[in-house]
Amino acid sequence: MTLYADVVLPLPLDRPYTYSVPVELEGRAAVGSRVLVPLGERRLTGFVVGLRKKKPRISLKLKPVAEVLDEKPFFTPELLAFTRRLSRSSFTPWGEILRAAVPPSLLLRTRASVSLTPKGKEALEQGTLSDEERRVADLLEPRPHSPLYLERKVQAKNLPALLARMRKKELVIVEKKLKLVSRRERDELSAGPTQLELDFSLDEGLRKAARAILEVMAKKAFSPFLLFGPAGRREAVYFHLIREAAARSGRVLYLVPEISLTPALIEKYKRKLGDGLAILHSRMTDRQRELEWQKIKERRAAVVIGPRSALFAPLPDLRLVILDEEQDETYSQQEGLPFDVRKAARIRAEEEKAALVQGSAAPTVESFYSARKGRFLIDLGRETATAKVLLLDFRRASGLVDPRLKRAIQDRLEKREQVILFFNRRGYASHLVCGRCGHVPRCDRCDLSLAYHKKEGKLVCHACRRSVPAVLNCPRCKGRLVVRMSAGIEAVAEELRTSFLGCRVEVFAADEAARKEKKDALLRGFERKEIDILVGTQSLARQPGLPPVTLAGVLHPEMILHLADFRSGQKAFLLIRSAFHFLREGETSEVHIQTSAPDHYSIREAARGDYLGFFEQEIRFRRLLDYPPFSFLAEVFFSGENARHVAATARMFVTRVKDSGKDVQVFGPSVASMARKRGLFRVQVNLKTRRLETLNGVLSPSLKGIRSEKSVFLFP
């Protein structure tokens, strides 16, 4: 009786393919194995997700598995189940999730290689080739290349077709060669018990907080927790839990935002955790990643620290998943596969029957709400605030920077201290507007109004970063374009330079910092005290390793409140709180918040450092307007290069949702506010319901068969 294997391939396919298992491989093929299988002309690595004796009903003659690549299953059943559920919940094919989970070097596959035939060589010498053919032949004359390489090098519009023609004429041959795994000798490292040298003191309060979590870990059951409190105390609890887990040979996955994984932090963790620590992050080379994987699989790591990608760490016997800085926005809106790290961490913990410990000093409102309701909130207390906070009511002030803030800056400058100011708008003035017809120049790709950068005399699209020289006259009516004054960081910098002559002021924005050298130069300059005042957008707030200052200013955080986003209150709160992270410890440090909405609770409570105060009012607002967590919201994004195509897809999706007859409110489609990548059109559709089941019931069928790039984010 033949054995059949259901294999998930690392491609955007919606179901596994079935292969027969040759008798000689039967003993080695297991659920979770990597296998090399034929697909069309290619051979590639797939993952066995099921084995069965019965032949499936498809009438195809099944191809055999070519090779089993592992002695022991590559994925544990838990990890496999996790990726399957993640695939379902993120509407991403399982194979794509698996591909993202694995170091690329572990996915062998055939690679096409194009080489010139003797006949082709002859034709090249005799000059009987067409222009395009000759360019290809020139490249192939010294040695074969991959079609991809040719694609990059040859300026041909349709290279595959060109190659097909050349192949027909026998000018070239295309071979599929298997990229071999470099069977390096295994680094013979002792796989003995991992030694963690952990000795952390934990006061009685924290010890008590950790006890509930330890109980769950001992039972090997899933249970969520939210550690609410300052970073230092959270970390103390984490390390206590890690030590306890290690003592029972349990393993820990420790997720942090990408940004906070700085070399300094990695060093700190290494000091604390020693050899038993594995690190996974995006800047590693394939080889490094592979080595860390090996280490984790071979049980030589007790703790894995990393962002997003560490979610897939192949830890055996996982007892604890830590998700620190739970509120961090990059957990949901990062590049790559469209899933929310918070949701994914929960699924992983559920499948592994591990404890899930989320930590934050200012959790997302949804998370805090459910933690309190579900009684898994652990309050670690507040930090005693040392900094002085001033809320500057800007409604009657003039200029860009409040006179009171200016006096404070003056004071700091005299003491030779540095200042950081945050202002969440780039450039000089936001846009140009025609004085006659009211036309505003917009980006023809993103449809956003173009920002006017006075210094460079350019109009810049803040979504796709394209810029065009600023023009003086309206392209429509030839009327004169005037600057609509709404200042950005450049204007602020200019005002400060005027006010404080000889003062060194620099601006820091994501586009400004696009060139890494420039970004580094700015940061180093600030470190060396060559810059007195740094004015930056939100991207500066995400910059690790700046030297602490004694005065930080936040200008107009209320601008965030105008965003069409139900989380804007939380975002404003977090922006203000992020300024506090740049302060030097001590009573002389100050934060000034200059705002025209000093009475808004997000701003007032952020100034007071009162998360609970903020939460109570925000949750009231959410309930009033029926936003998450009191309703269920799906934000669906469609993107692609072809605007018409993207729009048509979105419209079809909306039609399907409306035709479903389900009780769902539909908002959109509308142009998404920010393009993630250059030149990609993004269209957004929001759905709102009272019941989660309704949302799930309508999303899958409505997205069925939509192959263009899409992402779905669910709230809460």
Place this chain on the structure above:
DNA sequence: AGCACGCCGACT
């Protein structure tokens, strides 16, 4: 993802 097939406009 690759890759083949098959259908319409512009040029050897």
Place this chain on the structure above:
DNA sequence: GTCGGCGTGCTC
């Protein structure tokens, strides 16, 4: 008339 653009569909 062919070339060559790209939308559509298939791969166990």
